[in-house]
Amino acid sequence: MDVNMNVSGKLSALQVMRDAPVIPVIVLNDVKQAVLLARALVAGGIRMLEVTLRTPQALACIEAIARDVPDAVVGAGTVRSAADAQACAMAGARFVVSPGYTHAVGQACRDAGLALLPGVATGSEIMMAQEDGLSELKFFPALQAGGTAMLKAWSGPFGDVKFCPTGGVSMANAAEFLALPNVVCVGGSWLTPAEAVARGDWAQVTALAQQACLLVRKDI
Structure with a gap:
């Protein structure tokens, strides 16, 4: 973990990715649990926290963590629109993770100063993200889209891209993904x-x- 990183300033996607080997994908249904969960993760050495927008309480949970857990760096997952990105920034999110990529989401994140880790599953999607200056990407859904074999194949044409595989990744297979140079x-x-x-x-x-x-x- 990059313990020397200054978490108070603007983040890059690579800083988010480098901080620990795993970014937790968090689904919260109760705001009361948000701060306690964040503190538990930080106590274990994980501070980049992706709270997904899959529940009505997600934005309130992001706001609570941003306000009450200063050692955490809270981000938002399942961001699918510019409006989502704007709402997350207002709630205190520092980075965004999306299941796919659109130019509108990319522009909204740039405008809001949010680091963006967009999801890709094909070569065309990688190229579209790179056209907008993004080379740190989420490979999603990793297992279903080809797993480590796909990442190895991409290392040739996309040798300048770094990935965070998500989707079907577990403690049982995480090391296999992390062993790949990209x-x-x-x-x-x-x-x-x-x-x-x-x-x-x-x-x-x-x-x-x-x-x-x-x-x-x-x-x-």
């Missing part, structure tokens, strides 16, 4: 199991975060 980190939901969050088992979340930080990756 992978900086992975994204996954296994750090915040729904059952552990529901019962408030923050010690388990911290333990999973600590385990994730032990994963070995290329020094990119």
Whole structure:
């Protein structure tokens, strides 16, 4: 983990990716759980937190973490429109993760000063993102779209692109992805199991975060 990174200034996507081997994909249904979950992850060494916009409470959760957990760097996931990006910035998000890429989302993130990690699954999508100056991308859905074999194939024509595979990535296969030279980190939901969050088992979340930080990756 890049413990020397200044988290108070504007972030780049590469800084978000380099901070730890795993970016947790977080789904929250209760604002009351947001701060406690964030603190548990930070205690385990994970501070780049992707709160997905999959629930009505997501923006309120982002706002609560941004306000009450200064050691965390909260971002928003499942961002699909310029309006989503703008709302996330207003809530205090510092970075955005999207399942795909559009020029409108890219422009909204630039306007708001948000680091963007957009999802791609094809060569054409990579090229479109690169046309807008983006070379740090989320490979999504990673397992379903070809997994490590696809990333190896892309290393030739897209040798200047760095990826965060997400979708089907788990503790069981994370090391295989992280061993690839074009992978900086992975994204996954296994750090915040729904059952552990529901019962408030923050010690388990911290333990999973600590385990994730032990994963070995290329020094990119």
